[in-house]
Amino acid sequence: MVSNEYLKQQQLLFGKRIATLRKEAGFKIQYVFGQKVLGATNVPSFISKIERGANINFQTIIKLANALEMPLFNLFDYNGTSPIIINPTYNYDLEERMKNEADILGQNIRLIRKAQNMTQLDTEIESGIFNSNISNYELGNRFSKLDTITILAYGLKVEAYELFSLQ
Numbered sequence: 001m002v003s004n005e006y007l008k009q010q011q012l013l014f015g016k017r018i019a020t021l022r023k024e025a026g027f028k029i030q031y032v033f034g035q036k037v038l039g040a041t042n043v044p045s046f047i048s049k050i051e052r053g054a055n056i057n058f059q060t061i062i063k064l065a066n067a068l069e070m071p072l073f074n075l076f077d078y079n080g081t082s083p084i085i086i087n088p089t090y091n092y093d094l095e096e097r098m099k100n101e102a103d104i105l106g107q108n109i110r111l112i113r114k115a116q117n118m119t120q121l122d123t124e125i126e127s128g129i130f131n132s133n134i135s136n137y138e139l140g141n142r143f144s145k146l147d148t149i150t151i152l153a154y155g156l157k158v159e160a161y162e163l164f165s166l167q
Helices: 004-024 030-038 046-051 058-068 072-076 094-115 120-127 131-138 146-156
Strands: none
Touching: 004 046, 004 058, 004 072, 004 146, 030 046, 030 058, 058 072, 058 094, 094 120, 094 131, 094 146, 120 131, 120 146
16 A cells, blocks of 8 residues: 555655756746646646645646646656657647546556556555546546556556556
8 A cells, every 4th residue: 555655755756847847848937837737827836836746636737748748658757767758739628638648547557457467456455446446547437636646556566657658
């Protein structure tokens, strides 16, 4: 089972990665980046909270990826093992991207799980996420939070970015 300390550490790594990618993409000021992510002007602390390790939902993760014009795996590649890809084609309709990324997540969970000869029940035991929820993730029928992605990666014994890499 994943400890709260481990989850907080992963949230901080995600926040640090967002700060690095934000600067790499040319957004030196958090406020300006926050405006691009939310499309609103009342966002003074939004990006700061994320960069300090907030547990954010899947929609916000997609909004960050859209604003950065990056594939999702870049956001979760805390060690920077993959090249950073900035491409306007990664900024498209929010609902469509959420569905596409949920499908990629589901396919990768299934591929990784089967490659390790794990059943959904094995994954439940390793991660603490109910078998029925794992099934819904695999089918792309459920969106997750940052913590859930972290827990799934931990349970499958992979890095979080591998859940979003194109196999």
